[in-house]
Amino acid sequence: MTVLEQPGRAYHPAPPPAWKPRTEAAPLLPDPEPYRVLGTSAAEKADAGLLRELYGALVTGRRYNEQATTLTKQGRLAVYPSTTGQEACQVAAARALRPQDWLFPSYRDTLAAVARGLDPVQALTLLRGDWHTGYDPAEHRIAPLCTPLATQLPHAVGLARAARLKGDDVVALAMVGDGGTSEGDFHEALNFAAVWRAPVVFLVQNNGFAISVPLAKQTAAPSLAHKAVGYGMPGRLVDGNDAVAAYEVLTEAVEQARGGGGPTLVEAVTYRMDAHTNADDATRYRTDSEVEPWRGHDPIALLEAELTGRGLLDEAGAAAARAAAEEVAAGMRERLHADAELDPMDLFAYVYTEPTQQLRAQESMLRAELEADFQAEEEDAR
């Protein structure tokens, strides 16, 4: 019998508890225009030392991209996803972090790792093909370059949470592309980070394309930064070709996370000047007239204009920056033209702490094969 059917008792339903939003959305919403410093009056306040430092890193970054692309054409790298045009995002991500912080790069973010101080040859090991990760992540506080999309974002959240639980002053900055924001792990990572108030910064480099698919086919959101609001974290939109703006926004987000203010989603609007990789033909999905306007908004040219306008850079300074970049490129050429030294037995060495019985058997098989090959070569040589 329901309440209504009980004789002599009227049904007086209680009103539901008053609804109120958990978080005020307004302060979380990104500004409609990407934040810019260069070319505005705000640039005058930017520290001269910082501008010079960013400029040097951008020039080196451009040269690094060119050298890695050339090495790919020469067959020295298996593949290289270029960040030409995106150097400001890469440099700003690295510079916003303190030494104790962690960087979680995607496969396109080797330049960010190099800008953080990683040896270019170690950064390029994955793309060269001699091993998956060429460095000790804990030593450099750089997670392995992540090839699946967005799966490194929950790692950044977990690491940041672990650091906080241990009482360590550590922030994790995780990088992802516009295509990666469509993946489920993007959603889960942002949700976990916001619920845990983990000290994490998510940097989306919106470079216009997920291989060939443009942003309009990737999302219906007003901007990728808008996605932050649904998780209860602030979203920031920044000009990804403006190194100073990107540095300021990321530094603010990193320090807010460090201070217990929780995660931030930063969308850097930039453009992928090159094809996805050397295996991609960008002319099949975009025209020169589409690319052209971005040439006028080049990250190096933007900063150069500011520096020369303020009298902070002359031809000698520019030449010095180019010479430093050339030195990095020469080092890459010299070391990557040498053949990699590989030990096939390494295939079995790191699967488990102790190889299983089955792996030991396969190890013996491969060793016998190699010895037979070696002996055949010796006999041929005689």
Added chain:
Amino acid sequence: MTTTAVAGTAAGRKPATMAQALTRAMRDAMAADPAVHVMGEDVGQLGGVFRITQGLAEEFGEDRCADTPLAEAGILGTAVGMAMYGLRPVVEMQFDAFGYPAFEQLVSHVSRMRNRTRGATPMPLTIRVPYGGGIGGVEHHGDSSEAYYMATPGLHVVTPGTVADAYGLLRAAIASDDPVVFMEPKRLYWSKAGWDPERPEEVPGIGRAVVRRPGTTATLVTYGPSVPVCLEAAEAAREEGWDLEVVDLRSLVPFDEETVTASVRRTGRAVVVHESPGFAGPGGEIAARIGERCFHHLEAPVLRVAGLDIPYPPPMLEKHHLPGVDRVLDAVSRLQWEAEWTEGG
């Protein structure tokens, strides 16, 4: 192999369930090592839907036994990051089929991180997966998903069939510097045995099978929820003069080829028994290895008794899917390929 528990005595033992032994294993591991963190959906205040994490949040705080948002990829993915920072996460997947959204994290990261980084970044993660049928669960609550995990290099896969193994293997899994998928046979959660939590008996570390019941005429190779089924079948077979040996694998990866091979060489006949579908299932791998290593000792083909090759059935039909005593005995009778049974083999 290291042992993970001290030797116990028969005195002071009380009946304990497998569920209690698992809880105790996590509690002892957390008390012994502050790096051990339990996490998952409902594991905190509720103590898990099966109450396996009961009391851990109260004793160690909600940071050490943490309720997470409901998202398996997120649970496992954040655990990867925690392990990268030196913690030893123990994550719960709640039900076998709920773990599938976390497959990418498991396959692309958990299993490969040590290898990818040339040993620099170990993954001391334990992934608890309550698995298998027989409890009347609806769809997605009865899968036996071990074959997927076994097919992924870099993972250990273990599954206890007894109360003592539940404790010992879970302690070993949490202590391991490699990721361990810890398959918990749901329908054995409430199985009981005389067991003293203060003096748990000795259990070898991960990678060792055990002869649960010695015998001479054929070997039943099995694990997890099928262990009691095989022991019962062995008892029933005795009445007909068949003396069956039962090997409990305990660890599917690494696979203890020595114990299995030695047993089958002694008995000359083998049946592999498990709940998961037989086609491309664990039994195929095990039967192939027995074939490779015991061919000249075999008196009959190696047979498999497995779940049907169907999506896990609705609970009212699961009894037809799950391999029971009769199906095992049927297979044993088919082992009389060329020779009649002789007493004592």
